[in-house]
Amino acid sequence: MYIYNDFDAEFVRDRVRQxxxxxxxxxxxxxxxxxxxxxxxMNGLYLQLHAYMLRVAIPYGSLDAAKMRQLAFIADKWDKGxxxxxxxxxxxxxxxxxxxxxDMLDALADVGMHAIQxxxxxxxxxxxxxxxxxxxxxxxxPRPTAELLRQWSTDHPEFQFLPRKxxxxxxxxxxxxxxxxxxxxxxxxxxxENDQPGYEIIVGGGLGRSPFIGKVLREFLPKAxxxxxxxxxxxxxxxxxxxxxxYKARIKILVxxxxxxxxxxxxxxxxxxxxxxxKKPSDELVDQITxxxxxxxxxxxxxxxxxxxxxxxxxxxxxxETNVAEHKNPAYGIVxxxxxxxxxxxxxxxxxxxxxxxxxxEKYSHNEVRISHEQNAVxxxxxxxxxxxxxxxxxxxxxxxANIGLISDIIACPGMDYCALATARxxxxxxxxxxxxxxxxLEKEIGELRIKISGCINACGHHHVGHIGILGxxxxxxxxxxxxxxxxxxxxxxxxxxxxxxxxxxELLPALExxxxxxxxxxxxxxxxxLETYRRLGPxxxxxxLYPEEEKYAA
Amino acid sequence: xPVIIKDGxxxxxxxxxxxxxxxxxDKLSLSTHGLEPQHTxxxxxxxxxxxxxxGLLNSVEAIRIPFPSFADGRGFSIAKKLRRxxxxxxxxxxxxxxxxxxxxxxxxxxxxxxxxxxxAGRQPQAQWSDAIGRVNxxxxxxxxxxxxxx
Ligand code: SF4
Numbered sequence: 001m002y003i004y005n006d007f008d009a010e011f012v013r014d015r016v017r018q019x020x021x022x023x024x025x026x027x028x029x030x031x032x033x034x035x036x037x038x039x040x041x042m043n044g045l046y047l048q049l050h051a052y053m054l055r056v057a058i059p060y061g062s063l064d065a066a067k068m069r070q071l072a073f074i075a076d077k078w079d080k081g082x083x084x085x086x087x088x089x090x091x092x093x094x095x096x097x098x099x100x101x102x103d104m105l106d107a108l109a110d111v112g113m114h115a116i117q118x119x120x121x122x123x124x125x126x127x128x129x130x131x132x133x134x135x136x137x138x139x140x141x142p143r144p145t146a147e148l149l150r151q152w153s154t155d156h157p158e159f160q161f162l163p164r165k166x167x168x169x170x171x172x173x174x175x176x177x178x179x180x181x182x183x184x185x186x187x188x189x190x191x192x193e194n195d196q197p198g199y200e201i202i203v204g205g206g207l208g209r210s211p212f213i214g215k216v217l218r219e220f221l222p223k224a225x226x227x228x229x230x231x232x233x234x235x236x237x238x239x240x241x242x243x244x245x246x247y248k249a250r251i252k253i254l255v256x257x258x259x260x261x262x263x264x265x266x267x268x269x270x271x272x273x274x275x276x277x278x279k280k281p282s283d284e285l286v287d288q289i290t291x292x293x294x295x296x297x298x299x300x301x302x303x304x305x306x307x308x309x310x311x312x313x314x315x316x317x318x319x320x321e322t323n324v325a326e327h328k329n330p331a332y333g334i335v336x337x338x339x340x341x342x343x344x345x346x347x348x349x350x351x352x353x354x355x356x357x358x359x360x361x362e363k364y365s366h367n368e369v370r371i372s373h374e375q376n377a378v379x380x381x382x383x384x385x386x387x388x389x390x391x392x393x394x395x396x397x398x399x400x401x402a403n404i405g406l407i408s409d410i411i412a413c414p415g416m417d418y419c420a421l422a423t424a425r426x427x428x429x430x431x432x433x434x435x436x437x438x439x440x441x442l443e444k445e446i447g448e449l450r451i452k453i454s455g456c457i458n459a460c461g462h463h464h465v466g467h468i469g470i471l472g473x474x475x476x477x478x479x480x481x482x483x484x485x486x487x488x489x490x491x492x493x494x495x496x497x498x499x500x501x502x503x504x505x506x507e508l509l510p511a512l513e514x515x516x517x518x519x520x521x522x523x524x525x526x527x528x529x530x531l532e533t534y535r536r537l538g539p540x541x542x543x544x545x546l547y548p549e550e551e552k553y554a555a
Numbered sequence: 556x557p558v559i560i561k562d563g564x565x566x567x568x569x570x571x572x573x574x575x576x577x578x579x580x581d582k583l584s585l586s587t588h589g590l591e592p593q594h595t596x597x598x599x600x601x602x603x604x605x606x607x608x609x610g611l612l613n614s615v616e617a618i619r620i621p622f623p624s625f626a627d628g629r630g631f632s633i634a635k636k637l638r639r640x641x642x643x644x645x646x647x648x649x650x651x652x653x654x655x656x657x658x659x660x661x662x663x664x665x666x667x668x669x670x671x672x673x674x675a676g677r678q679p680q681a682q683w684s685d686a687i688g689r690v691n692x693x694x695x696x697x698x699x700x701x702x703x704x705x
Binding site: 151160227269276 | 628636656659689692693697699
């Protein structure tokens with residue numbers, strides 16, 4: 001876990017001091033809301049449907065117990081006792097009072113956290129694989145690179161007023177859990193033919209109104225050249241990105257309109273200059289950062305506690321099947337804690353739950369917690385022998401839902417319940433789906449299935465890359481839900497295809513039931529997941545299930 | 556009268572006072588404007604590609620870049636790029652620059668900022684001299700290996 005040095009600490013405190021002054025000026029009336037807006041946005045403070053919302057960065061999704069406890073403290077003291085984890089590894093507090101926000105920021109600074117660059121047209125919180133440093137399939141831990149990028153982008157003089165926001169994600173594993181191809185820049189850690197470490201740079205991905213899958217801008221970039229290269233990409237974007245239309249201002253549109261080769265040419269030309277000027281970060285600095293992410297000291301003492309418990313406890317077995325992933329150390333497992341109990345709000349975690357997660361992290365996971373873009377919490381380093389204990393503790397507070405990767409592990413944006421831009425509800429839809437399929441007892445039978453729901457075309461719920469995507473629209477004042485099929489958020493990224501006309505809210509569940517019953521009938525075997533069946537057979541059988549009336553007419 | 560901010564202070568326009576003048580980029584033709592190179596300034600719109608200026612960097616003394624809105628950050632990158640192209644003359648940011656953005660302009664390579672008088676009334680000198688304290692000791696300089704004790 002990266003620990004702030006004096007420089008980081010002073011930088012963050014200074015920002016809080018500045019913002020406290022700005023809030024005072026806003027409250028006494030010397031700043032209008034218009035003048036205050038860009039200032040509050042620089043500090044992660046949004047004005048939502050009902051209240052202000054403070055978005056706090058969790059750099060590359062990494063927390064320790066102290067940070068988690070502080071988030072719980074903030075939720076209790078200045079909010080309604082809970083927080084909401086987002087798809088970009090942030091936590092949002094939905095009910096702060098303006099006058100309290102500077103105190104909240106000070107409380108964050110006490111544990112080395114902040115809300116800087118979580119909004120505005122700048123480089124946002126850099127996200128990374130939530131299994132970083134633990135996954136068995138990892139080439140290299142992406143977090144030191146993510147931390148370098150955090151430092152580089154923080155308060156970068158050129159890039160605070162870009163055409164639009166800019167999101168970077170990084171993965172150190174060939175199995176992409178960080179959705180790198182749907183980011184403005186996606187970074188994959190790779191090795192070249194001489195086995196030297198470097199990066200593949202992907203550019204111009206993004207969801208939103210016009211979804212694009214990112215394209216490879218540079219196949220191999222030597223490790224030491226990353227910052228000058230990224231600086232060149234951003235400079236080209238800052239100078240050439242469109243500013244005439246907010247919906248065409250992301251880099252994906254520039255890449256699309258100018259063409260990948262043209263952009264590559266401009267980037268390489270600019271890169272020659274940035275590289276010449278940019279002495280690489282000193283080895284001391286890089287080493288210092290890397291040291292913070294050294295693997296913990298693993299405990300490899302033999303124990304059969306895990307195997308024995310698995311044999312006798314079917315509930316534990318079912319939890320392990322879905323919620324425990326393979327760790328690079330065979331004596332360990334990666335435990336994902338679902339924030340999505342059946343019928344709950346995806347991503348919402350109460351202060352009590354945060355404290356319990358903090359306790360478990362301290363006791364069983366080398367003091368580490370991660371927040372995933374799927375809005376779940378992760379204990380990355382749990383000794384297998386301890387997993388039964390962790391499971392029991394989670395069960396006691398309703399956090400042991402065994403549904404990771406299943407139908408109720410839904411990504412849903414805040415939608416109409418919080419968001420001023422929403423055209424439909426999204427959280428209640430997620431709740432209905434998870435409740436219904438739990439009643440049907442079909443969840444395990446259906447197996448891996450990624451449902452993602454957005455409450456408007458801005459696509460914060462990533463519906464384009466859901467195996468089943470649901471987009472809530474407003475049709476003449478009535479909610480209408482469009483279904484897309486076949487999306488994929490991983491290294492084999494695909495955008496879902498629209499299945500047909502949308503459904504009214506009350507028609508949606510029956511339609512999904514028909515769809516999934518059809519899947520169960522036509523899959524080759526129980527190992528063939530929904531996405532694979534879709535890829536094998538195409539949309540037709542699924543469309544027939546969704547729109548049976550039309551099938552009748554056609555017949 | 557616009558106000559020039561240099562080293563965190565409101566000052567008079569030294570470039571004009573010394574006999575300099577600014578000419579629109581598209582009207583810049585050295586034979587007709589009648590200014591000596593050391594007195595020639597050029598107004599460069601912020602949608603200009605910096606590469607297009609390569610030919611005149613040695614024949615002008617000053618470049619002025621407009622900020623049509625404080626949310627339009629192209630000027631920062633133009634300045635930075637011109638410095639990387641070894642332009643050593645005066646770089647001035649003109650227009651909608653907030654005191655809070657002053658450190659960004661200096662770090663991008665500008666020497667000074669020119670704001671309309673009425674804006675200077677709302678953002679008095681104290682705000683600019685305060686802001687200058689945030690220029691040094693930043694993340695980027697540390698990463699680029701600029702000298703740092705700790
Ligand atoms: S997708 Fe739309 S409704 Fe949902 S959070 Fe984003 S802007 Fe709001």
